[in-house]
Amino acid sequence: MSIEFDSIQTLREALDGKAISATELTKHFLSRIDQLDPSLNSYITVEHERALSTAAAIDKKLMAGERATLLGIPIAEKDIFCTEGVRTTAGSKMLAEYRPPFDSTATANLAAAGVIRLGKCNLDEFAMGSSNENSYFGAVKNPWNQERVPGGSSGGSAAAVAGGLCVAATGTDTGGSIRQPSAFCGLTGIKPTYGRVSRWGMIAFASSLDQAGPMARSAADAALLLEAMAGPDEKDSSCLTVSVDPYSTLIRQPLEGMRIGIVPSLLAEGLSESIAEAFEDCRKGLEKLGATFVEIELMHHHHSVGAYYVIAPAEASANLARYDGVRFGYRCEDPADLQDLYLRSRNEGFGDEVKRRILVGTFALSAGYYDAYYKQAQRVRRLIQGDFLQAFDQVDMILTPTTPTTAFSLGENTEDPVAMYLQDIYTISANLAGLPAISFPAGMSLGLPIGLQLVGPHLKEATLLSCVHQFQQVTDWHHQHPRNWA
């Protein structure tokens, strides 16, 4: 196996044992990006010089005997995390030239842990999308099949990891944007509990739903990255103050005695046959490892998509009001007056899907409709969370599919926003309830990966990671890589 698909543990040993230097490793990935990314479009910005100078500094540390789990590991960041002095676009024309004056806390935490950032990954504009076709910087292709989408909104991150163009990547997840692309690209991606990772410097989409997390080749790699990204942060008042569990140690916990919930109504209609089969195989596999399965019901789950498409656009319409062409970001040419400046800057700077969601959100918050839409959606949100909390009295976690189908074709859903929204039917409820959820590879169908999801109680990331890690000890789905890929 080539080093671009090696685990962090394997690379750690190679770096510590001086079998390879951080500079050599970085050059290897940069040359793969230069050679292969033109066909994927997974990076918006590649930071050749900066990555190599970071690597040189890390090599000195390694030579001096410094050791740390992520020291010298090359990763990529979703281009929604602010990076000091380095273009941060959110996939939008609005921020095409924006160079933030600071690093996001997640970025700073990873840098402090010693990672090398190779560049910034493509995404759906302002993280709004499920296919990465809404980017101002062009669609991203799935390395498993370049006629298919990689999922979204963290599609560039997923394609880059799956294609061996970085070891792992960061993503953000408002309604499934880490988990759905992880499923489409054969990765392990975790959306932590709301507030586990600081949102400081993460460009806002829907503030009560947004959460950052890692996208990696395995639960073991994801555990190492999450350990570094997560933690209290005074700069984000919604960030949890409790200390971070040692995920990379806790993943060794056995599955014996774990009770896993299954929701029969989620497996009924609309789920592709191959995913239903993979689900059954996974269930049997987890049973062999000692887990027991319990049927549960989530009474209001089928209202998740409806609640989400009121709440997320409402929050987005407020968050995106800041892009006015005055203080930062895109401004139209020759505005006639201030009103013209606002209107044209926003019309020209935002793409169609972003404008659509701003309009929906503005409608839901407007006088006369606020109670019927926004407040009602918030009440349903509480009922959805209540169903989960009740279920967790009986079970330790819940197993569901991540997506109804494997990766769909480019262009397949672009004309029908609602069809695209229904892609997130299994993932959205965890965001509404603020729960941690992980997607992991559990099968293949017609050359495309299948992902399944585990949802857990608040702050039980370690339970989810250890379950997937135990599953990955007896399966090799996570070791499979795109075959027609260099």
Added chain:
Amino acid sequence: MGHQIDDPTLDRVAQLAQLSVPGQDREAVKTALNDVLTLVNGLQSVDTSGVEPMAHPLSIQQPLRSDQVTESDHSGAIPHFAPSHADHYFLVPRVIE
């Protein structure tokens, strides 16, 4: 309750959102928005009497920090992020004649 977005509603919402919907896009935008409303209108059938609206997934209180200056003054640097600026000011087209 099945609200629909008609032309006057679209104009009002677009104005509130500081967006404009050009003539050739109007029908497509209205259709898309009404499709979304159809998707979310199912929420109206849920009995939520007595349920407190949930604005935030965690029942945490807003933490307070001590009243100390933690950041230095960036007012000189911030205008440089603006598309047009002079001295400490953001420049926009003339508002007062």
